[in-house]
Amino acid sequence: MFLVKKKNKKGPAKIYYKAVKDHAKKEEKFVELKEWEEKPNQIPWQGVTPDKKHDWIEQGDEEFEGFVKLGDKKNDMKLLYLTHIHRG
Numbered sequence: 001m002f003l004v005k006k007k008n009k010k011g012p013a014k015i016y017y018k019a020v021k022d023h024a025k026k027e028e029k030f031v032e033l034k035e036w037e038e039k040p041n042q043i044p045w046q047g048v049t050p051d052k053k054h055d056w057i058e059q060g061d062e063e064f065e066g067f068v069k070l071g072d073k074k075n076d077m078k079l080l081y082l083t084h085i086h087r088g
Contacts, residue, residue, distance in 0.1 A: 016045035017057065 005013070018036075020029050036043050048056050 015048050015056075017048055018043050018045055019057075 003015075020032055024032075050056050051058070053060060
C-alpha cells in the first residue's frame, strides 16, 4: 500500500487500491508488481470509502452481527458470557 499526502490538500483524503488475487504466493505478487512497473498509469485502481461499519474493502460478513456476544468493554451492565475482559 502506498499513501501519499499532498501538503496543500484540504478536505477528506481519497484512497485507491489494486487487489491481487486471493491466496497469491509472494512470487506471483512480485510478478504482478513488475508488470505494472512499466505502465503505472494503467493500473486499474479502485476507490475505497468506508461503509457504516467502517469496512473499507467490503470483506466483512453480515453473518457476524448474528454471533453471540461474549463480552463488551463499553457496557459492563449487560449480561454477557465473559465477565472479566483483559489482555492476555
